[in-house]
Amino acid sequence: MMARRLFLFALLVAALVAASVWLAERPGQVTVHWQGWRVDTSVPVLLVAMLTFMVLVAVVTRFVAAVVSAPGRFLARRREKRRRRGYAALSDGLAAVAIGDRKAAGKLARQADKLLADPQLTGLLTAQAAELSGDEDEAERRLKTMVERPQTALLGLKGLLALAQRRGDHGAALDYARRAWAMGVPAQDLAEALFRLQAGAGQWVEAEVTLDEARKRRAMKPEDIRHLSALVQLERSLQVERDGDPAAALSLALKAHQADFTLVEASARAARLLHRAGKDRKALAVIVTTWQVAPHPHLVEACIALAPAETPLQRVKRLEKLVKANPDAADGHVALAEAALAAKLWGQARNHLELAAKLRPSAGTFFLLARLEREERQDEAAAQAWMAKATTAPAEPAWHCHACGRPADGWASACPACGAFDALDWRQPAVALLPV
Numbered sequence: 001m002m003a004r005r006l007f008l009f010a011l012l013v014a015a016l017v018a019a020s021v022w023l024a025e026r027p028g029q030v031t032v033h034w035q036g037w038r039v040d041t042s043v044p045v046l047l048v049a050m051l052t053f054m055v056l057v058a059v060v061t062r063f064v065a066a067v068v069s070a071p072g073r074f075l076a077r078r079r080e081k082r083r084r085r086g087y088a089a090l091s092d093g094l095a096a097v098a099i100g101d102r103k104a105a106g107k108l109a110r111q112a113d114k115l116l117a118d119p120q121l122t123g124l125l126t127a128q129a130a131e132l133s134g135d136e137d138e139a140e141r142r143l144k145t146m147v148e149r150p151q152t153a154l155l156g157l158k159g160l161l162a163l164a165q166r167r168g169d170h171g172a173a174l175d176y177a178r179r180a181w182a183m184g185v186p187a188q189d190l191a192e193a194l195f196r197l198q199a200g201a202g203q204w205v206e207a208e209v210t211l212d213e214a215r216k217r218r219a220m221k222p223e224d225i226r227h228l229s230a231l232v233q234l235e236r237s238l239q240v241e242r243d244g245d246p247a248a249a250l251s252l253a254l255k256a257h258q259a260d261f262t263l264v265e266a267s268a269r270a271a272r273l274l275h276r277a278g279k280d281r282k283a284l285a286v287i288v289t290t291w292q293v294a295p296h297p298h299l300v301e302a303c304i305a306l307a308p309a310e311t312p313l314q315r316v317k318r319l320e321k322l323v324k325a326n327p328d329a330a331d332g333h334v335a336l337a338e339a340a341l342a343a344k345l346w347g348q349a350r351n352h353l354e355l356a357a358k359l360r361p362s363a364g365t366f367f368l369l370a371r372l373e374r375e376e377r378q379d380e381a382a383a384q385a386w387m388a389k390a391t392t393a394p395a396e397p398a399w400h401c402h403a404c405g406r407p408a409d410g411w412a413s414a415c416p417a418c419g420a421f422d423a424l425d426w427r428q429p430a431v432a433l434l435p436v
């Protein structure tokens, strides 16, 4: 590098010397007349003067250009720096939101917002930071700006949906869920949220359309869709029966039963409507199908309701068939024991009560054992022993809401206490009965 420069310099000096010699060998005079002035000089001097003038002009031009463009370059560098700091604040802010650091999230959101000056871009962070700090109005405002930009619209709508649900504003939530779902994404949470909002509003036909669309988009598991679809058919069956159309009610109840065999209420309902239509054989088949997968006292009641006037002995025969269809169901043994008690078939009653007590110990079963001791043997002491046992035994199974934990008198698609959809489970309460 150094050698090359030295060489170039030497070359330049040589050229200058050569040029000087060449000029010295060719002397000449130049006279300039201008505005009453006269300048006499030699050609080399003139050439040197011109060269000096050109170099001076070039230096001044470059200097002026540098001075003029300086503020622009300075601003561009500053803008670039702000942009980099803005993006850093944006990503750090999102990280702070993810770990729930309210203070840092708020500070970084304000920074990103100021540095980037693009509310749609920083909307997610500022909305989440506002939510973290409990400023729901600000969060809503920010989320609404996100909806205006196609790339962030879905995220904005989902944020607005969650906000409306937290506020308990079902109307607004339904509107946001519908708009987000209409964007065509296969999001499971969105499909479920929309379905539940429609179900909560009693919009069963719309809810069914949502399930169909979820099936097409593969947004939900097929078994979940079948179960929810069964609930919709069941509710529609209730509705049309109230409107005075038992035939349509039966058809819908059967559809519900076929969509989900485990749905006790659909089966019991279909059996009742079939019995009313004179189709007892089919009614029994429906009951037994569900009884085998989801035994429940309602199914025993539905079975008994098929022949309310039969003799105790006939009832024992009928319930024997039910017990045989699912020998592991405690409710079958209890029902058969009660029928045997009524028919004074003591041995059979004792047999099934003991089986029931083994399968699922409960106060009800011990009360029946006490009754058996009194009626068969008039053994008050033995009866008292069973009664004592009943006071500490688990209570009978009942419907409980898994959303709010409260018990419900009967089954409903929505919890009567908190309104949660599809939240009632049939289970034995963990707490024992208090001593009486």
Ligand SMILES: [Zn+2]
Binding pocket: 401, 402, 403, 404, 405, 406, 415, 416, 417, 418, 419, 420, 423
């Ligand atoms: Zn509830």
